[in-house]
Amino acid sequence: xxxxxxxxxxxxxxxxxxxxxxxxxxxxxxxxxxxxxxxxxxxxxxxxxxxxxxxxxxxxxxxxxxxxxxxxxxxxxxxxxxxxxxxxxxxxxxxxxxxxxxxxxxxxxxxxxxxxxxxxxxxxxxxxxxxxxxxxxxxxxxxxxxxxxxxxxxxxxxxxxxxxxxxxxxxxxxxxxxxxxxxxxxxxxxxxxxxxxxxxxxxxxxxxxxxxxxxxxxxxxxxxxxxxxxxxxxxxxxxxxxxxxxxxxxxxxxxxxxxxxxxxxxxxxxxxxxxx
Ligand SMILES: Nc1nc2c(ncn2[C@@H]2O[C@H](COP(=O)(O)OP(=O)(O)OP(=O)(O)O)[C@@H](O)[C@H]2O)c(=O)[nH]1
Ligand SMILES: [Mg+2]
Numbered sequence: 001x002x003x004x005x006x007x008x009x010x011x012x013x014x015x016x017x018x019x020x021x022x023x024x025x026x027x028x029x030x031x032x033x034x035x036x037x038x039x040x041x042x043x044x045x046x047x048x049x050x051x052x053x054x055x056x057x058x059x060x061x062x063x064x065x066x067x068x069x070x071x072x073x074x075x076x077x078x079x080x081x082x083x084x085x086x087x088x089x090x091x092x093x094x095x096x097x098x099x100x101x102x103x104x105x106x107x108x109x110x111x112x113x114x115x116x117x118x119x120x121x122x123x124x125x126x127x128x129x130x131x132x133x134x135x136x137x138x139x140x141x142x143x144x145x146x147x148x149x150x151x152x153x154x155x156x157x158x159x160x161x162x163x164x165x166x167x168x169x170x171x172x173x174x175x176x177x178x179x180x181x182x183x184x185x186x187x188x189x190x191x192x193x194x195x196x197x198x199x200x201x202x203x204x205x206x207x208x209x210x211x212x213x214x215x216x217x218x219x220x221x222x223x224x225x226x227x228x229x230x231x232x233x234x235x236x237x238x239x240x241x242x243x244x245x246x247x248x249x250x251x252x253x254x255x256x257x258x259x260x261x262x263x264x265x266x267x268x269x270x271x272x273x274x275x276x
Contacts, residue, residue: 009058009059009060009178009180011180012060012061014062014093014172016064016096017066019099019107019108020044020067021041023039025046025065026039026159030165031054032063034052036189037050038199038202044068045068049088050189050190052065053188055183055185061172061173064092069110069111090118090120093121093175095118097122098125098127099127099145100126101127101129102126102141104145115149122151123154123168124154126154129156130163142154194221197221197263197267198220198235201263202219205248205259209247209248217237217240
Protein backbone atom coordinates (compact mmCIF):
# COMPACT_ATOMS: atom_id res chain seq x y z
CA UNK A 1 0.00 0.00 0.00
CA UNK A 2 1.30 3.44 -0.89
CA UNK A 3 1.03 5.98 1.87
CA UNK A 4 1.12 9.69 1.27
CA UNK A 5 2.44 11.76 4.05
CA UNK A 6 1.15 15.29 3.94
CA UNK A 7 3.71 18.06 4.34
CA UNK A 8 3.42 19.73 7.70
CA UNK A 9 4.97 22.97 6.53
CA UNK A 10 3.75 25.64 4.18
CA UNK A 11 6.04 27.41 1.74
CA UNK A 12 5.24 29.75 -1.12
CA UNK A 13 5.84 33.02 -2.89
CA UNK A 14 4.03 36.34 -2.73
CA UNK A 15 4.58 39.08 -5.30
CA UNK A 16 4.13 42.62 -4.00
CA UNK A 17 3.01 44.72 -6.93
CA UNK A 18 1.54 48.18 -7.40
CA UNK A 19 2.21 51.59 -8.89
CA UNK A 20 5.30 53.53 -7.75
CA UNK A 21 5.37 55.03 -4.28
CA UNK A 22 2.43 53.17 -2.73
CA UNK A 23 4.68 51.63 -0.06
CA UNK A 24 5.55 48.15 -1.39
CA UNK A 25 9.12 48.15 -0.09
CA UNK A 26 8.12 49.71 3.24
CA UNK A 27 5.61 46.88 3.63
CA UNK A 28 8.09 44.13 2.88
CA UNK A 29 10.63 45.62 5.29
CA UNK A 30 8.04 45.82 8.05
CA UNK A 31 7.01 42.20 7.59
CA UNK A 32 10.62 41.03 7.62
CA UNK A 33 11.55 43.24 10.57
CA UNK A 34 14.68 44.20 8.64
CA UNK A 35 15.44 46.93 6.23
CA UNK A 36 16.16 45.03 3.06
CA UNK A 37 14.52 46.98 0.30
CA UNK A 38 15.24 50.68 -0.01
CA UNK A 39 12.45 53.25 0.20
CA UNK A 40 11.99 56.94 -0.51
CA UNK A 41 9.29 59.51 -1.11
CA UNK A 42 10.26 59.55 -4.79
CA UNK A 43 8.56 57.20 -7.24
CA UNK A 44 10.57 54.40 -8.88
CA UNK A 45 12.93 53.87 -5.98
CA UNK A 46 13.04 50.09 -6.38
CA UNK A 47 14.81 49.17 -9.61
CA UNK A 48 15.12 45.42 -9.37
CA UNK A 49 13.12 42.63 -7.83
CA UNK A 50 14.31 41.61 -4.42
CA UNK A 51 13.39 38.57 -2.38
CA UNK A 52 12.62 38.82 1.30
CA UNK A 53 12.28 35.49 3.07
CA UNK A 54 10.36 35.12 6.32
CA UNK A 55 10.53 31.79 8.08
CA UNK A 56 8.46 30.99 11.12
CA UNK A 57 7.84 27.71 12.90
CA UNK A 58 5.92 25.95 10.12
CA UNK A 59 5.64 28.59 7.40
CA UNK A 60 8.14 30.06 4.97
CA UNK A 61 6.88 33.02 2.99
CA UNK A 62 8.99 34.29 0.12
CA UNK A 63 8.10 37.90 -0.69
CA UNK A 64 9.11 39.47 -3.99
CA UNK A 65 9.30 43.24 -3.87
CA UNK A 66 8.95 44.61 -7.40
CA UNK A 67 9.60 47.98 -9.06
CA UNK A 68 6.47 50.15 -9.25
CA UNK A 69 4.55 49.66 -12.44
CA UNK A 70 4.57 52.89 -14.47
CA UNK A 71 1.34 53.95 -16.04
CA UNK A 72 2.74 54.68 -19.47
CA UNK A 73 5.83 52.88 -20.70
CA UNK A 74 7.93 55.76 -21.90
CA UNK A 75 11.10 53.98 -22.85
CA UNK A 76 12.57 50.56 -23.31
CA UNK A 77 13.93 50.26 -19.77
CA UNK A 78 10.55 51.15 -18.28
CA UNK A 79 8.79 48.72 -20.58
CA UNK A 80 11.08 45.90 -19.51
CA UNK A 81 10.51 46.76 -15.84
CA UNK A 82 6.76 46.52 -16.34
CA UNK A 83 7.13 43.23 -18.14
CA UNK A 84 9.30 41.81 -15.36
CA UNK A 85 6.95 42.86 -12.59
CA UNK A 86 3.93 41.50 -14.43
CA UNK A 87 5.66 38.28 -15.45
CA UNK A 88 6.56 37.48 -11.87
CA UNK A 89 2.86 37.41 -11.03
CA UNK A 90 2.35 34.31 -13.17
CA UNK A 91 4.77 32.31 -11.08
CA UNK A 92 3.68 33.11 -7.54
CA UNK A 93 1.13 31.60 -5.17
CA UNK A 94 -0.40 34.88 -4.01
CA UNK A 95 -0.29 38.45 -5.33
CA UNK A 96 -0.31 41.38 -2.92
CA UNK A 97 -1.65 44.32 -4.95
CA UNK A 98 -0.82 47.50 -3.05
CA UNK A 99 -2.79 50.72 -3.50
CA UNK A 100 -3.18 53.87 -1.41
CA UNK A 101 -6.26 53.65 0.78
CA UNK A 102 -8.92 56.09 -0.42
CA UNK A 103 -7.40 56.60 -3.89
CA UNK A 104 -7.93 54.60 -7.03
CA UNK A 105 -5.82 55.94 -9.89
CA UNK A 106 -5.57 55.18 -13.58
CA UNK A 107 -2.31 53.33 -12.94
CA UNK A 108 -4.06 51.14 -10.36
CA UNK A 109 -6.74 50.38 -12.94
CA UNK A 110 -4.12 49.41 -15.55
CA UNK A 111 -2.47 47.02 -13.12
CA UNK A 112 -5.82 45.57 -12.10
CA UNK A 113 -6.62 44.77 -15.70
CA UNK A 114 -3.31 42.94 -16.11
CA UNK A 115 -3.94 41.00 -12.91
CA UNK A 116 -7.41 40.00 -14.02
CA UNK A 117 -5.87 38.33 -17.10
CA UNK A 118 -3.62 36.21 -14.90
CA UNK A 119 -6.42 34.63 -12.91
CA UNK A 120 -4.30 34.42 -9.78
CA UNK A 121 -5.36 34.88 -6.16
CA UNK A 122 -4.96 38.57 -5.39
CA UNK A 123 -5.08 40.26 -2.00
CA UNK A 124 -5.85 43.97 -2.24
CA UNK A 125 -3.68 45.86 0.22
CA UNK A 126 -4.94 49.34 1.07
CA UNK A 127 -1.85 50.99 2.47
CA UNK A 128 -1.29 54.29 4.28
CA UNK A 129 -4.53 54.12 6.28
CA UNK A 130 -2.81 56.26 8.91
CA UNK A 131 -3.30 59.16 6.51
CA UNK A 132 -7.07 58.79 6.58
CA UNK A 133 -8.36 60.75 9.53
CA UNK A 134 -12.01 59.90 9.04
CA UNK A 135 -12.01 56.10 8.95
CA UNK A 136 -15.68 55.95 7.93
CA UNK A 137 -14.44 56.97 4.46
CA UNK A 138 -12.78 53.58 4.13
CA UNK A 139 -15.92 51.48 3.97
CA UNK A 140 -17.48 53.04 0.84
CA UNK A 141 -14.06 52.99 -0.80
CA UNK A 142 -13.65 49.30 -0.06
CA UNK A 143 -17.08 48.68 -1.52
CA UNK A 144 -15.99 50.28 -4.79
CA UNK A 145 -12.83 48.16 -4.79
CA UNK A 146 -14.77 44.98 -4.16
CA UNK A 147 -16.73 45.52 -7.37
CA UNK A 148 -13.56 45.68 -9.44
CA UNK A 149 -12.39 42.14 -8.94
CA UNK A 150 -12.98 39.08 -6.85
CA UNK A 151 -10.15 39.69 -4.38
CA UNK A 152 -9.09 36.97 -2.00
CA UNK A 153 -9.23 39.62 0.72
CA UNK A 154 -9.05 43.39 1.11
CA UNK A 155 -6.84 44.52 3.93
CA UNK A 156 -6.43 48.13 5.02
CA UNK A 157 -3.13 48.64 6.81
CA UNK A 158 -0.25 50.97 7.51
CA UNK A 159 3.14 49.67 6.40
CA UNK A 160 4.78 52.57 8.18
CA UNK A 161 3.03 52.22 11.53
CA UNK A 162 2.60 48.46 11.31
CA UNK A 163 -1.18 48.52 11.79
CA UNK A 164 -3.00 45.37 10.68
CA UNK A 165 0.07 43.72 9.14
CA UNK A 166 -0.55 40.59 11.23
CA UNK A 167 -3.90 40.10 9.47
CA UNK A 168 -2.18 40.30 6.10
CA UNK A 169 0.44 37.76 7.11
CA UNK A 170 -2.18 35.34 8.40
CA UNK A 171 -4.22 35.66 5.22
CA UNK A 172 -1.16 35.02 3.08
CA UNK A 173 -0.04 32.02 5.15
CA UNK A 174 -3.47 30.50 4.78
CA UNK A 175 -3.13 30.50 1.00
CA UNK A 176 0.36 29.09 0.71
CA UNK A 177 0.68 25.48 -0.44
CA UNK A 178 1.84 22.70 1.84
CA UNK A 179 5.45 22.22 0.83
CA UNK A 180 8.96 21.86 2.19
CA UNK A 181 10.96 25.02 2.86
CA UNK A 182 12.95 26.21 -0.14
CA UNK A 183 15.48 28.32 1.77
CA UNK A 184 17.41 27.65 4.97
CA UNK A 185 15.63 28.98 8.05
CA UNK A 186 18.11 31.79 8.62
CA UNK A 187 18.22 33.12 5.05
CA UNK A 188 16.67 36.56 4.72
CA UNK A 189 17.20 37.42 1.07
CA UNK A 190 18.49 36.24 -2.27
CA UNK A 191 20.67 39.31 -2.44
CA UNK A 192 24.29 39.56 -1.35
CA UNK A 193 25.54 41.99 1.28
CA UNK A 194 27.43 43.63 -1.55
CA UNK A 195 24.21 44.35 -3.42
CA UNK A 196 22.51 45.62 -0.25
CA UNK A 197 25.45 47.93 0.51
CA UNK A 198 25.11 49.53 -2.92
CA UNK A 199 21.35 49.84 -2.43
CA UNK A 200 21.68 51.51 0.98
CA UNK A 201 23.95 54.14 -0.57
CA UNK A 202 21.55 54.61 -3.48
CA UNK A 203 18.69 55.12 -1.03
CA UNK A 204 20.52 57.99 0.66
CA UNK A 205 21.20 59.51 -2.74
CA UNK A 206 17.53 59.13 -3.72
CA UNK A 207 16.52 60.92 -0.55
CA UNK A 208 19.16 63.67 -0.66
CA UNK A 209 19.13 64.62 -4.33
CA UNK A 210 16.39 66.45 -6.15
CA UNK A 211 14.56 66.35 -9.45
CA UNK A 212 15.94 63.94 -12.05
CA UNK A 213 19.45 63.63 -10.60
CA UNK A 214 18.94 60.52 -8.42
CA UNK A 215 17.43 58.62 -11.36
CA UNK A 216 20.68 58.80 -13.28
CA UNK A 217 22.80 57.69 -10.37
CA UNK A 218 24.18 54.18 -9.92
CA UNK A 219 26.36 52.75 -7.19
CA UNK A 220 29.05 50.15 -7.77
CA UNK A 221 30.83 48.35 -4.93
CA UNK A 222 34.45 47.99 -5.98
CA UNK A 223 35.68 46.34 -2.83
CA UNK A 224 33.88 44.42 -0.10
CA UNK A 225 36.35 42.95 2.31
CA UNK A 226 35.18 41.17 5.42
CA UNK A 227 37.48 41.35 8.40
CA UNK A 228 36.80 39.89 11.85
CA UNK A 229 34.72 42.75 13.22
CA UNK A 230 34.73 45.13 10.29
CA UNK A 231 33.77 45.28 6.67
CA UNK A 232 35.79 47.51 4.37
CA UNK A 233 33.67 48.79 1.54
CA UNK A 234 34.72 50.92 -1.41
CA UNK A 235 31.78 52.30 -3.32
CA UNK A 236 31.80 54.29 -6.52
CA UNK A 237 28.92 56.60 -7.37
CA UNK A 238 28.28 57.01 -11.07
CA UNK A 239 26.42 60.12 -12.19
CA UNK A 240 24.61 60.47 -15.50
CA UNK A 241 26.31 63.76 -16.29
CA UNK A 242 29.56 65.38 -15.28
CA UNK A 243 27.74 68.52 -14.14
CA UNK A 244 25.96 66.50 -11.43
CA UNK A 245 29.19 65.47 -9.78
CA UNK A 246 29.52 68.71 -7.82
CA UNK A 247 25.91 68.46 -6.58
CA UNK A 248 26.41 64.90 -5.36
CA UNK A 249 29.62 65.80 -3.56
CA UNK A 250 28.16 69.01 -2.10
CA UNK A 251 29.95 72.06 -0.72
CA UNK A 252 33.11 70.86 0.99
CA UNK A 253 31.98 67.27 0.50
CA UNK A 254 29.02 67.84 2.83
CA UNK A 255 26.41 65.82 0.90
CA UNK A 256 28.73 62.87 0.39
CA UNK A 257 29.65 62.89 4.06
CA UNK A 258 26.00 62.74 5.16
CA UNK A 259 25.21 60.00 2.64
CA UNK A 260 28.21 58.00 3.85
CA UNK A 261 27.32 58.17 7.52
CA UNK A 262 23.63 57.42 6.95
CA UNK A 263 24.39 54.43 4.73
CA UNK A 264 26.90 53.19 7.28
CA UNK A 265 24.19 53.06 9.96
CA UNK A 266 21.96 50.93 7.72
CA UNK A 267 24.82 48.60 6.92
CA UNK A 268 25.77 48.22 10.58
CA UNK A 269 22.19 47.36 11.44
CA UNK A 270 21.82 44.91 8.58
CA UNK A 271 25.23 43.26 8.62
CA UNK A 272 25.64 43.57 12.41
CA UNK A 273 29.26 44.56 11.89
CA UNK A 274 31.22 47.78 11.83
CA UNK A 275 31.74 49.36 8.46
CA UNK A 276 34.45 51.80 7.44
N1 LIG B 1 1.93 57.75 5.77
C1 LIG B 1 2.42 56.60 5.29
N2 LIG B 1 3.44 56.63 4.43
C2 LIG B 1 3.90 55.46 3.95
C3 LIG B 1 3.34 54.21 4.34
N3 LIG B 1 4.00 53.23 3.68
C4 LIG B 1 4.94 53.84 2.94
N4 LIG B 1 4.89 55.17 3.09
C5 LIG B 1 5.75 56.18 2.45
O1 LIG B 1 5.53 56.16 1.05
C6 LIG B 1 6.73 56.46 0.34
C7 LIG B 1 7.02 55.38 -0.68
O2 LIG B 1 7.34 54.17 0.00
P1 LIG B 1 8.10 52.99 -0.74
O3 LIG B 1 8.05 51.82 0.18
O4 LIG B 1 9.44 53.43 -1.23
O5 LIG B 1 7.14 52.76 -1.98
P2 LIG B 1 7.26 51.71 -3.18
O6 LIG B 1 5.88 51.30 -3.52
O7 LIG B 1 8.23 50.63 -2.83
O8 LIG B 1 7.84 52.63 -4.34
P3 LIG B 1 8.68 52.22 -5.68
O9 LIG B 1 9.81 51.33 -5.26
O10 LIG B 1 9.13 53.52 -6.20
O11 LIG B 1 7.71 51.53 -6.57
C8 LIG B 1 7.83 56.60 1.40
O12 LIG B 1 8.01 57.96 1.67
C9 LIG B 1 7.25 55.87 2.59
O13 LIG B 1 7.73 56.35 3.83
C10 LIG B 1 2.25 54.21 5.28
O14 LIG B 1 1.71 53.19 5.70
N5 LIG B 1 1.85 55.44 5.71
MG1 LIG C 1 9.98 50.05 -3.72
